Amino acid sequence: MNNNAYKENLISRRKEYPEKVFKGIFLLSALVSVLSVIAIIIFVFSKGLQPFFGEDAYSFLEFITGLKWDPGNDVYGVFYMIVGSLLATLGAIVLGVPIGLLTAVFIAELAPKELVAFIKPAIELLAGIPSVIYGAFGLGVIVPIINEISPTGQGESLLAVICVLTIMVLPTIISLSEASIRAVPKSYREASLGLGASKTQTIFKTVIPAARSGILTATVLGIGRAIGETMAVMMIAGNNIGGLPTSIWSKVRPLTTNIAMEMGYASGRHQDMLFATGVILFLFIMVINITLTKLTGKLGDKGRSK
Amino acid sequence: MEKRKRNDRKLKDGILQGLIYLSAILTVTVLAVIIGFILYKGLPGINFDFLTRQWDDRTTFVNVERKAALTEKNDAAYVASLGITLALDNENIVISHIDKDSPVKAALNMKNQAYVLKKKDIITKAGDVKIEKMTAEEAAAVLNEGMGVVRIKIIRPGGGIVPMLVSTIYIILLSLIIAAPVGISSAIFLNEYAKRGRILRLIRFAIQNLAGIPSIIYGLFGMLVFVQIFKMQYSVLAGSLTLSIMLLPTIISTTEEALREIPPAYREASFGLGSTKLQTIRRIILPGALPGILVAIILSIGRIVGESAALIWTAGTVAQIPGALVGSEAGAATLTTKMYWLIKESADLSTASSIAVVLLVLIIVLNIASKLITRVFLTKKGMN
Structure with a gap:
């Protein structure tokens, strides 16, 4: 026993x-x-x-407020890059969010099924296209067009960057907004329609406000993608060595492209300074990530419920 | 009054609806223009040679044993002793036809390894005679002279994407071998073992952060740690290690989603029959989550194929089939990094677009594959 x-x-x-x-x-x-x-x-x-x-x-103040990047003469200033990055991101969001949101509305609320079956894969494809291809497109199509219409006669510009980034944030914004629009309960729409609102009024006064947290998350993710984008931007930004952008026709040099441009051959302090640029970029990303965590919330609650 | 209000509302609705349609049309048009541009620029450059050749021209010396028994042909550009026909192509003498019993099929390079000559190889030297600025007939006459072994200098023309294709596949395999087990195990831990609390929060916060870090930062990190500190140089392994960290969030979250789909009743039934947690995971949960895991892997492949910023300074931009995991021979340009390099270093937008066409095809195939897997999975579930 x-x-x-x-x-x-x-x-x-x-x-x-x-x-x-x-x-x-x-x-x-x-x-x-x-x-x-x-x-x-x-x-x-x-x-x-x-x-x-x-x-x-090197004085950190000079680094963070400097308007010139000239490694040959030991001058490293990134302020104009920060401004460039922020303006490019702002532009992409200002253009991309309305277009993306309205496209999402179209897919979720208005489009017939057959059309959705065509548009959704198209947007997935847009999301899957490598950024280098966006860069090639920017260089081959957008830059020449801006070349024609720009008063400076220079195609590589803030505007070109904004155009390409807008396209690149679209899939993120569309797919997340669509999901949150679809998650709005049907009864909301019925109630609104029942009170005599038109379909369009229902969409703009009821559905979109109800889906706003998802749309906000989409926007923040879009900001993250825009500020972190490197290769596509590098090909079309102009990458000037100094000076704040004065208009949408100005050349810019976002933080990411500063790193990517010179990483291949930099050494010593020059290389360290590229990492310092990376630190600034990282801080922006941290802010975005924390915002995102706050937005989606309930981090710990996604575990197995016991 | 009433009527005007209604008209106002109609106008407003009309404008807003117009904007909605405009946005949707704009989005689809943009995609169409991008694809159209890439096809327009890239398709002319796509042909059999582009898909099957090496990237660089390769110069080799080969020894060929000449035949004694000669087959005669009524063609002055035919080299009877070698069984090949020559032709002039862009001022180069190229092989335009090879006989079935031609000795060039048994050609040996200077290391005595077989180096079979192919059509379109360029001949620049035979023995000590340089074959330049000759007509095909003159060159054939030079090659026909003499007996026994002849040493020929051959240039095999490049311009193809084979090395990048192979490098891309290497990096995909290597990254997945590293990242998939770690990612899947993480997902299992998060979904099956972890209890709510500090550790779980920490892990989730880390994963969310990893997902948000831009690829150029991964590139910086990979270059510093793998390439410089671990002295791997620009190599497939350095690139793959960098990418595998980058892939973790994708693999973990997609796998976790698949695990969450499995009803708790399955687990309970398995426990009730006396199996342990590990047995349940192995026999019940993993098989059930397999389609989701496959989708995670396909998504990862898509990201690897499209990645450039994290790879350029970790795997390099040399177009070669990597001969080692680390070191000077291990540099490997993927399709995407080569495409970037072409635009940036040689401003060659057409060849870059040709590579882009190949990339687009790959991405579309991957998208369809993940769709199919999900659909098959869903119908299966519906039948249960």
């Missing part, structure tokens, strides 16, 4: 062993993401903050 119990105990322990090992493996895997984020932050920040400390330190 005793012997039997011992045996059973042994078997159950033998069974338990892999259970624990695998639970450990799963936990470790999940922690890889945490470690990666920490590693990225540590490496990028430690290298990016290096030039501002120790002997021969």
Whole structure:
């Protein structure tokens, strides 16, 4: 009897062993993401903050307020890049959100089924197109057009960047807005229609306000995509070495392209300064991420309900 | 009064509706213009050679044993001892036809490895005689002279995307081998094991952050850590490691969604029959989530195919089939990074567009594949 119990105990322990090992493996895997984020932050920040400390330190104030980037003469200013990045993002959002939202309304509320079956894959394709192709399109189509109409005779400009970024944020905004519009309960629409509102009034006065949190999330994600976009922007921004943009026809040099332009050959302080540019970019992304977390909320509640 | 109000409302509705239609048309038009532009620029450059050739011209010396028994042909450009016909192509002497029993099929390079000559190879030297500015007939006469082994200098023309295709596949496989197990295990932990609390919040926050980091930051990190600190140089492994971190959020969230779809009753039934948690995961949960996992992998492939900023300074832009995982021979340009390089370094928008056509086809195929998997999965579920 005793012997039997011992045996059973042994078997159950033998069974338990892999259970624990695998639970450990799963936990470790999940922690890889945490470690990666920490590693990225540590490496990028430690290298990016290096030039501002120790002997021969570069003034951080000069870095953050500088209007000129001239590594050859040890001048590193990123303020005009920050302005460029923000203006480009702002432009893309101002254009992209209304267009995207209205397209989402069309798909969710107005379009017949057959048309939806055509448009949705098209938008998915738009989302899947690599940014280099957007860059090629910008360079081959948008820049020449701006070349014609610009008073400066220069196609590579803030306007070109805004155009391409608008196209690039569209799929994000459309698909998320559409999902949130579809999530609005039918009874809202029925109530609105029943009170005598027209279909269009219902859409703009009832459905869109009800879907606003999803639309807001879409907008923030769009901002993230626009500010982080590199390759497409690099080909069409002009990448001037200094000076604030004065109009939509001005050349700009967003933060991302500053890194990408010179990463291949930079070394020493020059390379550190590229990482410092990365730190600034990272800070913007952090703000966006935290906003996003606040918006979607309930981070911890998505676990298994026990 | 009433009527005017109604008319006002009609006008307003009309304008708003017009805007909605305009936006939808604009979105679709933009896509059409992009695709149209790429096809217009890129399609003319797509042909069999583009898809099957190496990127760079390759110069090789080969030894060919000449035949003794000669087949005669009534063609002055025919080299009887080698069984090949020559032709002039853009001032180059190229092989235009190879006989079935031609000795050039047994040609050996200087390392005594087989190097089979192909049609369209350019001959620039035979023995010590340079074959330049000759007609095909003169060149044939030069090659026909003498007996025994002849050393020929061959240029195999490039201009094809084979190295980039192979590199892309290498990077896809390598990144997925690293990222898929980690990502799937993470999803299992998050959905099956984790309890609400600080650890879960931390992990989710990390994943959300990873998803938000722009790829150029991944590029910076990969270059610093893998290329410089770990001394991997521009290599497939450095690129794949960088990408696998980048892919984690996609794989984790898509897999998790699939796991969440599996009804709790399945788990309970399995536990009730006496199986352990691990057995339940292996036999019930993973098979059920397989379509979702496949979709996660397809999404990842799509991202790898389209990625450039994170790869250029980790895997490099050399068009070669990587010969090692790390080191100087391991540099590998994917289709996308090469396309960028072409535009940036040589302002060659047409060849870049040809690569873009290939990329578009790949993306469309991947999109369709993920759709099909989801559909099959859904109909299966409907039958249950």
